[in-house]
Amino acid sequence: MSDDLPIGEPMAHTASGALDDEDWAARFADLARSPSSEAGLPLAEAVEQAFALDGPLAKADPHYVAREGQLQLAAAVAQALETRGSLVAEAGTGVGKTFAYLIPLLLSGRRALVSTATKSLQDQLFLRDLPRLREALNVPVTLALLKGRGSYLCLHRMALARETVSLADRFALRALARIEQWSQATASGDLAELDGLDERSPVIPLVTSTRDNCLGTECPRYRECHVMKARRDAMGADLVVVNHHLFFADMALRDSGVAELLPTVDAAVFDEAHQLVDVGTQFLGxxxxxxxxxxxxxxxxxxxxxxxxxxxxxxxxxxxxxxxxxxxxxxxxxxxxxxxxxxxxxxxxxxxxxxxxxxxxxxxxxxxxxxxxxxxxxxxxxxxxxxxxxxxxxxxxxxxxxxxxxxxxxxxxxxxxxxxxxxxxxLDIREMLTEQRQAAPRAWVFTSATLGDDDGLRWFTGATGLEDAHKLRVGSPFDYAAHARLWIPPRFPKPNESRHPEEVGRLAARCAQALGGRTFVLTTTLRAMQTIAQSLRDELSWAGGAIEVLVQGQQPKRSLIQQFLARPASVLVGSQSFWEGIDVPGDALQCVLIDKLPFPPPNDPLVEARVKRIENQGGNAFSECFVADAAISLKQGAGRLIRSETDHGLLVVCDPRMAQMNYGRRLRSALPPMTQAASEEEALDWLRALALHHDA
Incomplete structure (x- = not known):
């Protein structure tokens, strides 16, 4: 099939050919016991019926809504599974891409590996999404969660830690005592079970193992080893959830269980795939x-x-x-x-x-x-x-x-x-991924809300060697034109002017006052973040200090988000780690300001090397590297604003280049189709109108 043809046409949700509950259970159970080609029910048909308005998903969830884009993506995933092909799919916010790839996997009967961007997303898939779908579809699929060594308690290292923790360090001793008490009851040894344990705690390296200090079979606690138990569970499961860091670390070191697991699976799915190149280059060197x-x-x-x-x-x-x-x-x-x-x-x-x-x-x-x-x-x-x-x-x-x-x-x-x-x-992960794809026939699926700003998704496929993969772009079902506004101040200090961060803080204060808080300010650098936060505090103090300013670094990320949700009259100022992976639906967040266009730093050694390679190949480095990277990051940051069908909000990009420069058109087209405000007053009026509904 040609790459420029759509993979899987949208299918209508009708009641025709509906099955009763016993038929659903029998057919899906048969399907799960063997690949669909052997079960007699084509996978595409099973997937279509699963998403139907009278199907098992609708019966399990009274709020289920059929989405054409979700079914289109699920059909493309099913096709990749059936043909053991490669699929690169960009799915906008609200499409429901998680269910769109999990349901074909569960129904296919094929052994699969799913990799996510973070350990928290792993936990969400394993603890919430997969059990719900397994129950709704009634498929006897065994699941496993596999993380890196640093996520699991090492009983041997914990015993040694008692001798190495200083008696003068009361905080470390208290944390160690908590861990020892928890170790008596935990079955998995996953430190994520311990509420309140800061992932930056200096005690964690003392009670976890690394590839360097693990004793393997010579460890006196080997029979009780949580890492080895997790690996055994993974090897025996039908579907295993890992993360990108673990996947690439293992490919580089042949250590963490994935190298043993990958040859046994029929399908590998990478969610939040836009992070793959950065993570891969980090571990493959x-x-x-x-x-x-x-x-x-x-x-x-x-x-x-x-x-x-x-x-x-x-x-x-x-x-x-x-x-x-x-x-x-x-x-x-x-x-x-x-x-x-x-x-x-x-x-x-x-x-x-x-x-x-x-x-x-x-x-x-x-x-x-x-x-x-x-x-x-x-x-x-x-x-x-x-x-x-x-x-x-x-x-x-x-x-x-x-x-x-x-x-x-x-x-x-x-x-x-x-x-x-x-x-x-x-410089990229082309060689590694090409080698893995050629090693054995299996399905490869890569999906994210942001993989490029063209139909060929070249930003992603060029760095991964996936130019030959089938490609699919599914737009968001949200009505951005009606529910969102975009404001780009035309007469604003340029980003290289010294007063730019202060003016961003002042504009953020005006937006927060019109809305009553409920605002994010996303910055491209930590230095600008501090200046903007101080300017924001100064401006809001004149208004009586009713709106609180929260700044990245004051508390752990999770605590800041919880505090922001608990007090709507807040503004949260954050840098890189807040541009993605934050989900605040509803009216808790209705305004997002981005301080300037997120171009990659030109003096970054990795960026410099990639630019040199593009130029040596006769390409346009500014277009292929800087503008392309900025488009991806901008889409990620803007994606924090509208998270559900009923959300409303304002996106402000405090960079006049987006309106004035030729490449600004390309960057604006990369964003969701928001209605553009004609003036600051119009933008603030939009926020004031939203604020009227907060107490309604």
Whole structure:
């Protein structure tokens, strides 16, 4: 089938040929026990009947609404399953893409893997969506949830943590006590079960394992290992839910269970697929972090003094590794002594510096010394064997970074106040995905609300090698023209002007006052976020302070969202992590401001390398990279506004370039078809009208 032809025509929802409840159960149960071609019921027909107005979904949910776009996407997924083909599908907000791919999977009888963007989305699929659908369809499908090692309690590491947590650290001791108490009752060992445990807690690395420190079959608690239990469950299940980070980490390290699982599945589905390239390049390269080296030093000192005190000078070995790590951090930063936010440095800015080269060699030498010291006691405990392997690997990676990079990869330094990470990554995931797709015939489905701004979805397919896949774009069913307004201030400071962030804050304050809060401000940088938030506070203080300003970083993300929902008279100011994955339906959120067009930073080493490749191939880097990336990010940010058929709201893009520049037309067309306000007063009147309904 040609890529430019629609895959699966919309099917009418009629009552003709309706089945009674017993027939539904019998036919779907038969279908689930074997692939549809063997069950006698074509998968396309089963999918159409599942979505029918008299079908099992409608019977299970009295509020069920048939959506043409959802059925069109489900039909395309069914076709990919039947033909073991590849599908790239963009589905707008409200289409119901989750059910559109889950129902064909459940009805197909095929073994499948579903990958999501985050662990919270994993939990939503596994704990809510899949059980509901399995019950509604009455299919005997076994489900499993598989996360990375860092999500599961390691019983052996927890026992060691009792010896390493300082008695002076009351918060760490309290968190460890909670974990130990919970460990007595948990069946899964998934730390997500622990309410209130901050995912940034320093105790978590102490009670979880990594590929480096896991003892495998030599662990004294191996029979009770939660990671191994999760992997066994995954290998025995019909449908397994993973996440993108785990998928790519395992493809790179052959460690986390997916490499063993993938060859056994007939279908792989990637939801929120727009994140695949960034996640994939992160894991398919190499990295050396100073925090990783400091952890090695800490573990070596703790274990050595606990199990082999006096045999080796553990203090000297650990101090040498720790000192080498800290010197590498200083050398990586060069003249930048004070770093308040994570930044990326070009590799060639530091690679040739004498102190940087010396620091890399010092790391390799310190790790070599650790290997020699650990060899003395390696036969006494498997923990020492793993420590020795970690030190050996760190020495190898340090020497790798001392050599020049290959043309197919790009290197940079991630620098923060706490650590430096040396990173080497491929420019995209084409090679890896092509290799996996050619390895065995199976269905591959990639879906998201944002995969490009053209019918060929080239932004996504070009970076993934999926130009040959079938492509489908399904628009949102929401009435954006009636329910949403777009305002682009034409006479506004340009983003490069110093007063731009302050003016964004003032405009946000006017919007929040007209609406009574219920506003998000999405920023492209952390620096602008702080300036905008302060300007917003200053403006609102003149109005009596009735509207609260919440800012990213004050509390964990989940707590901020809960506080925003609990108090409607609020404005939440957030940067990158709030542009997507936030679902606030109803009138709790009715205004979203975006400070400026989200072009990728031109001095980002990965962006620079991609631009160079596009130009070397004769392409237009500004159009193919910068505008294309901005269109995707803009669609994601705008997607926070309208989340249901009854939502209303205003989107404000505080960047006059969107109205004035030639590429602005392309960016405006990438957004949902909102009605454009002609003036600020018209935009504020729209918000005042919405505010009248809050107390109605």
């Amino acid at each position: 190499r990295a050396l972090g100073t925090a990783q080296l400091i952890d090695l030093a800490r573990d070596m000192l703790g274990l050595g003094q606990q199990q082999a005190r006096g045999v080796v000078d553990w203090q000297a070995l650990a101090s040498r590794c720790d000192r080498a790590a800290r010197e590498l951090r200083l050398a990586a930063g060069g003249s930048m002594r004070e770093v308040y936010a994570s930044i990326k440095l070009r590799w060639n800015e530091r690679a040739a510096a004498a102190d940087f080269c010396a620091a890399l060699e010092a790391v390799a030498a310190a790790c070599d010394a650790a290997v020699d010291g650990l060899s003395v006691v390696s036969e006494t405990s498997p923990d020492f064997v793993r420590l020795q392997a970690r030190a050996q690997q760190a020495a190898q990676v340090a020497r790798h970074f001392a050599e020049p990079p290959t043309p197919e990869h790009v290197r940079w330094i991630d620098l923060s106040a706490q650590q430096a990470r040396l990173v080497e990554a491929p």
